[in-house]
Amino acid sequence: MFHIGFREINRRWNDHRLRCCTRRANDDDILWAMATLGFEDYSEPLKSYLTRYREVIN
Numbered sequence: 001m002f003h004i005g006f007r008e009i010n011r012r013w014n015d016h017r018l019r020c021c022t023r024r025a026n027d028d029d030i031l032w033a034m035a036t037l038g039f040e041d042y043s044e045p046l047k048s049y050l051t052r053y054r055e056v057i058n
Contacts, residue, residue: 009033 013025013033027050034043
């Protein structure tokens with residue numbers, strides 16, 4: 001079932017990407033797809049992780 005969730009995230013992101021004319025997924029696109037599918041419990045920790053990661057690499 002979890003695998004089906006990622007398949008749906010990819011499908012939604014692809015639809016979003018085509019509407020926004022972007023070529024690559026970035027972290028905001030992935031977080032958007034997760035939030036639209038109801039994965040807020042997972043998107044918030046991922047958002048925190050990505051913020052800390054950016055601080056470390058910069």
